[in-house]
Amino acid sequence: MQETRDYIGSQSRVLVIGAGGLGCELLKNLALSGFRSIDVIDLDTIDVTNLNRQFLFRQKDVGRMKAEVAAEFIQKRVPGVSVTAHTCPIQEKDETFYRQFSVVIAGLDNIKARRWMNSLLHQMVETDDEGNVDPDSVIPLIDGGTEAFKGQARVILPMATSCFECSMDSFPPQVHFPLCTVAETPRKPDHCIAYVLFAINKSLSNPEADRIHEGFVEKFGAGTKLDKDDPAHMRFIFELAKDRANLFHIEGVTYMLTMGVVKNIIPAVASTNAIIAGACVNEAFKVLSWSSQSLNTYYMYNGTTGVYSYTFEYGRKPDCPVCNAEELRWSMDAEETLQALMDRLMSDSTLQLEKPSIAKPGLSLYIQKPEALRKQTEANLSKKLGDILESGDIITVTDPIYPAGQNISIIIKLD
Amino acid sequence: MDEAGAKYDRQLRLWGSHGQKSLAEAHILLLKAGPTGTETLKNLVLPGIGKFTVVDDENVGEADVSNNFFVTQEYLGKGRAETTCELLQELNPDVKGEFVVSDPVEFVTRDSTVLNTFTLVIATEMPEQNLLAIEEALLPHNVPMVVARTYGFIGVCRIVSHTHCVIESKPSPEPMEDLRIADPFPELEAFVDGIDLAAMDSKDFMHTPFVVVLVQLMKKWRAEHDNKLPTTMAEKKEFKELVKQQARKSWGEEENLLEAFDKAFLAYTPKEIPPEVSEEVFSHPYCGTEALPSGLGPFNMRFWVLARALKAFVEDQGSHPKLPLSGKLPDMTATTGMYVDMQRIYKAKADADANAVYDRCLGILQAQGLDMAIISREDVKEFCKNAYYIRVTQNSRISDEIDPAKVNKEDLEMAVMEGVGDSGPQSPLLMYIMLRACDRFHSKHGRFPGQNGRLELADSDETDIQLLLALAQEIGTELSLDSPLNLSSDHAKEFVRYAAVEMHNMAAILGGIASQEAVKLITHQYVVLSNIYVFNGITCTGASFAL
Numbered sequence: 001m002q003e004t005r006d007y008i009g010s011q012s013r014v015l016v017i018g019a020g021g022l023g024c025e026l027l028k029n030l031a032l033s034g035f036r037s038i039d040v041i042d043l044d045t046i047d048v049t050n051l052n053r054q055f056l057f058r059q060k061d062v063g064r065m066k067a068e069v070a071a072e073f074i075q076k077r078v079p080g081v082s083v084t085a086h087t088c089p090i091q092e093k094d095e096t097f098y099r100q101f102s103v104v105i106a107g108l109d110n111i112k113a114r115r116w117m118n119s120l121l122h123q124m125v126e127t128d129d130e131g132n133v134d135p136d137s138v139i140p141l142i143d144g145g146t147e148a149f150k151g152q153a154r155v156i157l158p159m160a161t162s163c164f165e166c167s168m169d170s171f172p173p174q175v176h177f178p179l180c181t182v183a184e185t186p187r188k189p190d191h192c193i194a195y196v197l198f199a200i201n202k203s204l205s206n207p208e209a210d211r212i213h214e215g216f217v218e219k220f221g222a223g224t225k226l227d228k229d230d231p232a233h234m235r236f237i238f239e240l241a242k243d244r245a246n247l248f249h250i251e252g253v254t255y256m257l258t259m260g261v262v263k264n265i266i267p268a269v270a271s272t273n274a275i276i277a278g279a280c281v282n283e284a285f286k287v288l289s290w291s292s293q294s295l296n297t298y299y300m301y302n303g304t305t306g307v308y309s310y311t312f313e314y315g316r317k318p319d320c321p322v323c324n325a326e327e328l329r330w331s332m333d334a335e336e337t338l339q340a341l342m343d344r345l346m347s348d349s350t351l352q353l354e355k356p357s358i359a360k361p362g363l364s365l366y367i368q369k370p371e372a373l374r375k376q377t378e379a380n381l382s383k384k385l386g387d388i389l390e391s392g393d394i395i396t397v398t399d400p401i402y403p404a405g406q407n408i409s410i411i412i413k414l415d
Numbered sequence: 416m417d418e419a420g421a422k423y424d425r426q427l428r429l430w431g432s433h434g435q436k437s438l439a440e441a442h443i444l445l446l447k448a449g450p451t452g453t454e455t456l457k458n459l460v461l462p463g464i465g466k467f468t469v470v471d472d473e474n475v476g477e478a479d480v481s482n483n484f485f486v487t488q489e490y491l492g493k494g495r496a497e498t499t500c501e502l503l504q505e506l507n508p509d510v511k512g513e514f515v516v517s518d519p520v521e522f523v524t525r526d527s528t529v530l531n532t533f534t535l536v537i538a539t540e541m542p543e544q545n546l547l548a549i550e551e552a553l554l555p556h557n558v559p560m561v562v563a564r565t566y567g568f569i570g571v572c573r574i575v576s577h578t579h580c581v582i583e584s585k586p587s588p589e590p591m592e593d594l595r596i597a598d599p600f601p602e603l604e605a606f607v608d609g610i611d612l613a614a615m616d617s618k619d620f621m622h623t624p625f626v627v628v629l630v631q632l633m634k635k636w637r638a639e640h641d642n643k644l645p646t647t648m649a650e651k652k653e654f655k656e657l658v659k660q661q662a663r664k665s666w667g668e669e670e671n672l673l674e675a676f677d678k679a680f681l682a683y684t685p686k687e688i689p690p691e692v693s694e695e696v697f698s699h700p701y702c703g704t705e706a707l708p709s710g711l712g713p714f715n716m717r718f719w720v721l722a723r724a725l726k727a728f729v730e731d732q733g734s735h736p737k738l739p740l741s742g743k744l745p746d747m748t749a750t751t752g753m754y755v756d757m758q759r760i761y762k763a764k765a766d767a768d769a770n771a772v773y774d775r776c777l778g779i780l781q782a783q784g785l786d787m788a789i790i791s792r793e794d795v796k797e798f799c800k801n802a803y804y805i806r807v808t809q810n811s812r813i814s815d816e817i818d819p820a821k822v823n824k825e826d827l828e829m830a831v832m833e834g835v836g837d838s839g840p841q842s843p844l845l846m847y848i849m850l851r852a853c854d855r856f857h858s859k860h861g862r863f864p865g866q867n868g869r870l871e872l873a874d875s876d877e878t879d880i881q882l883l884l885a886l887a888q889e890i891g892t893e894l895s896l897d898s899p900l901n902l903s904s905d906h907a908k909e910f911v912r913y914a915a916v917e918m919h920n921m922a923a924i925l926g927g928i929a930s931q932e933a934v935k936l937i938t939h940q941y942v943v944l945s946n947i948y949v950f951n952g953i954t955c956t957g958a959s960f961a962l
Binding site for chain 2: 025028029032033048049051052053055059077078079148149153185186187188248249250256259260265266267268269270271272273274275276277278279281282283285293294295296299301303304305306307308309311
């Protein structure tokens with residue numbers, strides 16, 4: 001095992017994405033498993049609520065960059081290990097940057113960044129003329145995630161196993177409070193908090209909501225955007241939500257609940273992060289040293305009722321837009337508009353897109369960015385598909401959720 | 416929010432301020448300060464236990480520096496207990512750390528009165544014989560123990576706890592509340608009777624809670640069916656059709672009716688008292704009439720008085736007993752007014768139930784000669800809110816687990832079958848047998864297999880491999896299993912290669928698992944592991960065994 005450690009120490013450079021609960025554990029485990037050259041990327045600063053699990057940070061570090069403090073701590077505690085901190089969004093780094101690593105381990109709390117990373121690592125895979133994958137271009141992605149007493153770890157070998165995108169439909173789209181319930185028939189304290197939030201963001205407009213918005217402007221100044229990390233802002237929401245709840249005789253608006261609803265807080269504990277980060281580094285160690293078998297491909301742990309874990313092979317999706325070249329096939333009515341196609345793109349649970357743009361070979365149909373192009377193509381939205389496409393045409397969809405160069409091809413069959 | 420509230424916010428959302436209080440009052444004893452032990456303790460110091468004591472008799476060596484995060488080069492040669500205590504305490508100023516330089520088994524067996532001061536024991540790096548001695552010493556003191564161990568790519572977590580009581584088991588996903596739709600209480604019935612659906616305009620109609628719709632329809636059904644609930648598939652289908660017929664617009668537009676249709680089963684299936692409560696709690700010896708033993712500890716004492724009161728509440732109801740109402744009403748399509756009114760009715764009934772349980776509590780406290788102040792009205796309310804989810808669990812003793820005459824054969828056979836079918840030679844059960852064989856090797860030879868001071872597999876290891884395999888097969892024979900264990904020399908070779916080495920990374924995983932179980936034991940929330948979890952790091956697979 002010593003030899004393996006030496007090999008890993010001298011030959012491999014590993015990238016850790018996220019220096020939060022999982023990230024701190026990942027860095028410690030890597031440093032004590034023989035990895036000598038580690039990079040960590042995180043754009044976040046340390047908050048007091050991190051301290052119950054992110055053990056590389058202390059009270060005095062609150063406000064500093066997570067990646068920097070984590071790197072300093074590890075280098076001090078484990079001599080001989082070099083940790084390089086990067087404090088920007090992962091999207092700001094390019095292929096040349098990512099090319100330097102033998103493995104990428106993601107300890108993220110959001111799906112968006114994972115999709116981007118997954119997609120980029122797949123784009124970086126090179127194939128020869130016969131379509132054979134060049135193994136040197138494959139960078140394994142090991143992904144961990146936790147919530148309360150539950151977590152999962154998975155190994156993604158680009159173009160060999162299923163990828164993050166293959167499992168998009170297992171993440172239900174985020175639940176939003178229905179606007180009409182919040183506005184007209186609130187029943188739960190959450191509805192009252194959401195009301196104030198909607199009013200401040202101007203997602204709601206009626207005399208009462210407008211009054212709340214004006215109150216916010218008056219207190220914090222015109223043009224001030226809601227800052228979820230500003231206690232004064234949060235207190236404002238809490239007080240007004242309480243007023244609204246009193247009006248409707250609804251009980252249970254507390255400051256803690258207000259924070260939970262506004263920031264969509266997910267409970268997090270040290271123990272679960274330890275289990276999942278440990279499993280991730282185990283896999284990194286094995287994948288680089290070929291010393292053992294690999295996790296195939298998905299491990300889930302649930303400690304809520306007893307201890308239950310399950311390991312299974314997450315299958316590749318034949319029409320995965322990232323790891324499979326096959327086009328999607330959609331049937332649309334020729335009488336439907338381009339807007340209807342947009343709606344379908346936006347509501348598709350396996351794609352979960354943010355701001356899709358559509359083109360067909362040689363022609364932009366609807367492009368959302370830059371604004372000038374959006375204005376130019378906007379008129380197409382009301383056109384009938386039959387007027388702008390032929391049945392069998394392949395449209396190309398791009399979306400900011402993916403790195404540049406990644407697109408989704410859909411063959412549109414018109415009825 | 417105060418500072419401590421902010422620091423612990425992400426966990427308070429799981430176990431609440433009362434759970435946090437239990438943690439802050441806990442004193443944890445860690446036996447052996449290797450990486451598995453310190454990683455476990457780290458995950459308990461961070462969330463804010465009150466105090467810990469590290470017991471260890473070794474000095475910091477090169478191996479510690481390379482695999483333990485709470486040891487550094489500067490401490491080489493110093494005591495491991497002192498070093499890890501200092502670096503662990505530095506994690507959280509709220510926590511007090513102590514250390515004792517002693518052999519753990521000696522510490523535990525020398526003066527057993529000291530054991531009463533601990534909430535929980537975490538035992539690491541312990542071969543079987545040592546665990547047996549510690550288990551024996553802890554038994555009279557009712558102190559639970561979490562055992563965590565790593566051995567190469569294999570890890571095991573084991574809980575030893577005699578009777579563990581839980582009020583908030585917090586099943587996930589959250590089960591449907593008891594809404595008494597099939598058997599409405601008088602106040603609910605009166606409320607529902609007062610609503611005239613026929614007279615409503617369509618807007619009010621589509622904002623009538625599904626509970627009201629179902630109670631009314633079931634009343635109608637019963638009037639037409641000899642006061643009986645639907646029982647056959649056909650009848651249930653017919654009842655669901657009745658729900659559909661209420662639609663005034665095209666089906667699907669009225670969300671309250673969709674909810675009523677989805678939850679129609681609530682109208683013909685009265686919620687039963689779960690066997691975990693009616694059998695495991697109510698039939699437990701502590702739930703009888705005899706005096707409760709004094710050494711139970713405050714939480715358990717409260718639990719059993721409350722459980723007896725709950726049992727009396729249930730028994731006094733006659734043929735169709737119910738547990739107290741929780742008073743919680745899930746969100747549903749409704750106007751604010753109607754929802755709030757209904758919530759009040761459920762809440763009032765829950766309060767009345769809780770008061771009835773409280774009265775019985777007072778009677779029991781008095782009869783038992785206990786302090787009346789140990790249970791408050793709030794305690795009773797919380798308990799009643801969780802009446803469906805109270806749990807009593809029992810973990811087997813290690814001495815029974817390793818005794819072929821006493822081990823739970825049924826679970827063992829099941830584990831073997833699953834192991835063979837599921838992951839073949841990598842089955843976590845086989846790893847468990849191999850670990851036991853390593854312990855047997857240790858007690859015979861005074862060292863673990865492969866511990867020869869060399870880095871590479873040596874010729875002498877061949878002997879160890881053969882000896883180890885024979886011991887593993889011996890264990891298999893003793894257990895006299897129906898199906899053979901698929902043990903091969905590859906298994907023995909792998910374990911000889913490990914030479915009882917603790918890899919930091921495996922220690923981190925086991926430390927995570929053990930600390931999560933420790934939190935559950937300390938807070939008396941969630942359900943703890945029963946009894947063993949084996950993690951195989953080669954394939955990243957794991958399984959729980961109730962052996």
